[in-house]
Amino acid sequence: MSTTDTRRGGSTLGAGQAIWLVAEREIGSKLRSKAFVISTAILFIGALAIVIWGGFQAANNSGTPVAVTADAQQYVAQAEGLDVTDVADRAAAEALVKDGEVDAAVVGDSSSPLGFAIVAESSAPTSLMLQLAQVPPVELLAPEEGNAALGYIAAIGFGIVFLLAASLFGGTIAQSVVEEKQTRVVELLISAIPVRSLLAGKVIGNTVLAMGQILILAAIAIIGLTVTDQTALLQGLGAPIAWFAIFFLFGFILLASLFAAAASMVSRQEDIGSTTMPLTMLVMAPYFLVIFFNDNPLVLAIMSYVPFSAPVGMPMRIFLGQAQWWEPLLSIVILMATCVAAILIAARIYENSLLRMGGRVKLSEALAG
Template sequence: MNASVTTPSFAQSVWLVTERELGSKLRSKSFLISSAILFVIVLAGVLWGGFAAQNENRIPIAVTPETASAVEGMDGLEVTDAADADEARELVTAGDVDAALVPGGAEPFGFTLVGDEDVPSGLVQQFSVSPAVELLATDATDGFLRYIVAIGFGAIFFAAALTFGSTIASSVVEEKQTRVVELLISAIPTRALLAGKVIGNTLLAMGQIIGIAAIATVGLTVTGQDMLLAGLGGPIAWFAVFFLFGFVLLAALFAAAGAMVSRQEDIGATITPLTYLVMAPYFLVIFFNDNPLVLTIMSYVPFSAPVGMPVRIFVGEAQWWEPLLSLAVMLAACVAAILIGAKIYENSLLRMGARVKLREALAG
């Protein structure tokens, strides 16, 4: 008597597809090489920024007669003498110096280091006892640093989401074109096939994000940028959380977009709208990273929240409850995208020939 064939459960089917996705990517030389190049670029960028900061020109600082002795013998300073504390502050406001050392402040130092929007971290570190810090501008975040951090979050989200999203769509089309999908869904449920693809590629994308975070941490530590590292810790953690759910949302839609066509040549027509959604946060932070209103709107739109909210957390513009509210909106959108994507995927997967129209895919 023939032994009965055991049909895998839904969870087992999902895991089988997940393993297949992970294995195919990890055995791909192109994926491994591109990942290595990405990590090298990130490390080079962090190291370059750190060493450039260490090799800055002499720091211009204003001192008063009472504080001049505190900076005697210090290297890397360009000292300007001011008659009193008010004149020293005026030099800072005018941009003639980066900081001013004026009388007054907590003991044992007894002086205060005055800056406009910030004070050079290298200057603070030169004092054996850290002085009190006073900022004259209301915005305490360096504009250039804000720009770089915003571009960093935007570029990472754009590159990872577009790369893996396009890979998912191409994989679905390839399976349709070669008729492999007919064999797959004869053994496992269609939704298990979709879930396995989404989970497998999400794990790969999150692996890259974690790798980038680890490399950035090492680079910042090696170059002595501990203050920047401390300020980026929370935003990076939130970015990883938002990226996880944001990518699941996009992955389900990319898989659905791939199922609507039967040839690789036609895939551009269905994934182009999704490509624009992925590109939008990147270009928005380039042009509006210093616009609180635009960043606030971005932080509550599911497709841009993985970029907008971490930037607002970094610059201190987000209240403690805002990331939680934004995450709740993201989760609701993620569930809706998965349901819609699954319906389109199921109704389009076995349709060959001309591109399936969206209305037909939703109606079944």
């Protein structure tokens, strides 16, 4: 064996072997669970049904009255299902929108990165947004009267996927840790595997499963939009979905480590909530924030840099065209640094609490060792 082999408790397993052994155990136990397989299948079928239904609804939602200025004609040339009214200038387009003769106007805009913008009364028609290859800035003449429907739909999508995946797997990790403590299985495990390798294996195993679900959901979205011929919307969602997967990876590792550490501080299943409740609130917060503030640029900007909400906030800003090219890179660096710090703290808590049976271990004791 190499000098890196672990001999604590008589183990001759290398660190990598020990971690992968635990990860395989976690993955195998989930895949053998009928409840996990059935719930995952229902999730995938439901997601596919929603994507296909939404795509056909968008395809059938034709005849949307739209005013188009002369300098914006090329941006709607390939769009289908629009009842276009040609106007001379922006003022004429806005007049038609205010009078209710058209649902929105597409106008040339030199300040827009795409060269054009949408003008609407209270919210841009979803059918129009779906027909455009890229989502341009939207200017509302009466913003207090409504919300951007497309942004709201995207907010629900990113928010609920993060909420379900993080809470499901976070709770599963916590229950697994406490079950092993309660049944004394953990004493057998650490006789062959170092405590930190046990933690790493649990996190990696559940991360593989969670990322697998995210990637399959992304594939379902691509397939559904392709089947319904919504290639324009697919192009607009491509970058946000890719960034969501990247942010979710590090965000999940961060939360999974903390869930395992929090669960190691108790010895009974009924006590899990006392230590994991703060983490559950951190998982739920991004969902509610993005739902209620999806049209608030300031709140979304703050969310995109806070590590616990960045996996939802930054992809949302990218979808809405609010993020500069460098912002996702800066945000992911902050998230990765926080992730490393959280892993170090979680490993210390886990190592100092795992073999303590009986009452709840205080956080100060877990950190002090």
